[in-house]
Amino acid sequence: MDLKGLETFIWVARLGGFRAAATRLNTTQPAISARIAQLESELGQRLFDRDNRKSSLTAKGLEALDFAERMMTLRNEMVRAVADKSAYRGLVRVGVAETIVHTWLSRLVERVHFLYPAISLEIEVETSINLRNRLVAFELDIAFLMGPVSAPSVTNLPLCSYPMAWAASPQLPLDWNTPLSLDSLAGWPIITFGRNTKPHIAIHEMFTMATGAPPRIFGNSSLSTVIRMTLDGIGIASIPPVVIARELEEGRLRLLTTQQDLPPLVFTASFPSNPDNHIAAAIAAMAQDIAASAR
Numbered sequence: 001m002d003l004k005g006l007e008t009f010i011w012v013a014r015l016g017g018f019r020a021a022a023t024r025l026n027t028t029q030p031a032i033s034a035r036i037a038q039l040e041s042e043l044g045q046r047l048f049d050r051d052n053r054k055s056s057l058t059a060k061g062l063e064a065l066d067f068a069e070r071m072m073t074l075r076n077e078m079v080r081a082v083a084d085k086s087a088y089r090g091l092v093r094v095g096v097a098e099t100i101v102h103t104w105l106s107r108l109v110e111r112v113h114f115l116y117p118a119i120s121l122e123i124e125v126e127t128s129i130n131l132r133n134r135l136v137a138f139e140l141d142i143a144f145l146m147g148p149v150s151a152p153s154v155t156n157l158p159l160c161s162y163p164m165a166w167a168a169s170p171q172l173p174l175d176w177n178t179p180l181s182l183d184s185l186a187g188w189p190i191i192t193f194g195r196n197t198k199p200h201i202a203i204h205e206m207f208t209m210a211t212g213a214p215p216r217i218f219g220n221s222s223l224s225t226v227i228r229m230t231l232d233g234i235g236i237a238s239i240p241p242v243v244i245a246r247e248l249e250e251g252r253l254r255l256l257t258t259q260q261d262l263p264p265l266v267f268t269a270s271f272p273s274n275p276d277n278h279i280a281a282a283i284a285a286m287a288q289d290i291a292a293s294a295r
Contacts, residue, residue, distance in 0.1 A: 147268030189235030
């Protein structure tokens with residue numbers, strides 16, 4: 001009974017299917033089926049009830065899962081205690097909100113590569129709501145997102161907080177010397193994060209309560225597009241100043257003084273609380289350190 005077979009068994013049980021486990025373990029569905037068949041042969045027990053859509057644990061499979069998870073936990077504890085960091089191998093799937101990409105992500109990648117040279121990172125940039133959904137579905141090993149993630153299977157570590165501000169092209173005919181009201185801002189399209197994100201929802205509620213009417217919000221999942229649209233004078237951006245530092249320094253964008261502050265963006269490092277996800281926990285600790293030094 002090898003550990004690879006036990007790991008495969010655990011992931012089929014977690015994800016509910018052979019195909020999903022094959023994707024997670026970066027192998028083929030026939031390979032997953034062969035490992036499970038071998039394990040069932042060694043135990044002399046059927047571990048899964050299979051149908052066309054989902055594989056569910058049998059009573060004996062549920063009992064075996066507890067032992068398998070404990071065996072994998074013991075294996076990982078041995079690796080952490082004894083193995084050199086260069087011995088760690090494998091793929092870590094990292095989900096990242098774009099604000100983090102524009103700030104300190106590259107420094108984290110450099111540190112992970114230095115400390116764990118045999119670990120490969122697969123980085124996916126998504127909105128926080130998509131990252132949350134993929135995290136709880138075990139499609140990501142760790143995510144840096146606007147959190148925390150409210151799920152019993154997820155650990156959340158505080159990461160960083162960035163203030164939000166109003167910014168616009170200096171070409172716009174605005175009163176740059178007077179704090180602007182929400183009524184004044186409502187005369188322009190508001191360019192910000194996409195629908196269903198926390199900033200988008202907060203802006204919609206803020207304007208609706210203050211002016212009695214929802215604003216025109218040009219939501220976008222790409223911060224680079226938000227910046228481009230703001231530079232082109234399409235509207236007023238609600239954006240973290242940290243991601244437009246160059247544009248502000250060069251005078252291509254200016255911050256507005258307003259009568260209403262925006263809530264900050266609060267990020268967490270979130271990862272599934274699996275005993276075999278110790279690399280994600282180590283990366284989360286590194287991210288906390290780098291984010292703190294980047295403030």
